[in-house]
Amino acid sequence: MSSSVISVMRAFFWPILLLVLPLNLAPVAIAQDQHSQDILAQADEILHQMSQITGLPIKSPVKKQIISRPEIEKYLVENLHEEMKPEDLHAQEALVRALGLVPPDFNLEKFLINFYTEQAAGFYDPKRKTMFIADWTPKDTQDLVLAHELTHALQDQSWDLQAYLHGARDDDDATDARQAVVEGEATVAMFQRMTGAMGLAGLPSISELMDEVVHQQFDEFPAYSHAPYFFRMQATFPYVQGAGFIQAGLEAGGWKGLSALFEHPPENTKQIFDPQTYFDHQEFPKVKLPHPSALEGNPNLRFLHGNTLGELGYYSLLGQLDSDDEAKSLSPAWVADRYLLYEHPDTKGYTLVARVQWASTEAAHQFFRDYSGILTHRYPGLTADKGSSEEEFIRTSAEGTVLLLLKGSECRWAQGVPAEHADALLAWLHAL
DSSP, rough: OOOOOOTTHHHHHHHTTOOOOTTTTTOOOHHHHHHHHHHHHHHHHHHHHHHHHHHHOOSSSSSSEEEEEHHHHHHHHHHHHOOOOOOHHHHHHHHHHHTSSSSSOOOOHHHHHHHHHHHHOOOTTTTEEEEEEEEEEHHHHHHHHHHHHHHHHHHHHOOOHHHHTTTTTTTTHHHHHHHHHHHHHHHHHHHHHHHHHOOOOTTHHHHHHHHHHHHHHHTTHHHHHHHHHHHHHHHHHHHHHHHOOOOOHHHHHHHHTTTTHHOOOOSTTHHHHHHHHHTTTOOOOOOOOOOTTTTTTTTTEEEEEOOOOHHHHHHHHHHHHOOEEEEEHHGGEEEEEEEEEEEETTTEEEEEEEEEESSSSSHHHHHHHHHHHHHHHHHHTTTTTOOOOTTEEEEEEEEEEEEEEETTTTEEEEEOOOOGGHHHHHOOOOHH
């Protein structure tokens, strides 16, 4: 399974590595003891098959365990609390609220537990070195689950998945990219087992096939089908786009060449969306966004966290708040970004400050236009400021001031700004 809030799905459940495509995995009544024996007997054989496919050696036996739905839910809750401190969970929840992706009373923990418990088919936990498989998985599809999850076990024995996935923990976008490597390889290896000796490198895009399968199958799950677009995109990215990235890796150097993806991980999700940027060793700038002096010292503001949305974050954001077509059109022009999030403890409101660089002035202008509309919808009753212009969107509302600047190939903005800090923050954004 993957996660992130702008890594929200990754941030909470990165070790679980589940959600292997639930192809027709509707719960069915199965003779439990016999079913469990069949799964465990099949696992060792499939482990050797996945080792042959990927070239990853079996260095030790893999522990295996059958798990029930209540046990999976309990595991998810425990893992969430192991991975995330209460303040970290609060900050991630605050971010999706501040962006207007969820209602003000949205409970992120409850949502994620329901979201993943519903879809769980099996998972590998690198902390416990154990593969778990759901006890309701039908016999005719359990081999797909095993193929995917046992590939994770092989990855772990060669690369230490816990260290790999934690290797860029302060950068959500980089961590999402690593997650796509891990899930993408397991997904493509599963496909390779299904297709036999047929080489996958020369086949049509696996990611397009995956995208079609995901939407056909996941729409049957209520928690998934009713989830905001943002969360659905975050959840499927490691499998869909990750599979496309791995297919490009196979074309570049075969299964053996995929080791480079673990030795030199991708730095951002743009490299997953556009694999050639990774294999051509394209360099990406880093956007700096220091804490605004205009907001420092305000006792009514509490800094929560800062991070990077990345191409995946902007794709998910635009896809939900504008349109899927606009997300596909604009997000490939992402180059770099950074955001800072503050909370107003008394009012439960938020101030968000952000900076994003695009590949061209045209793309920046397109985002300026799009986000102006998003902010107008996000803050009803906005009143235009006399300082507004074609390159400055300045508005006021009961929730604070909104500032959006177009500066060449960059957009800089702040929303939910206390009125007394608006002028100083505007000057600060101009001076970046």
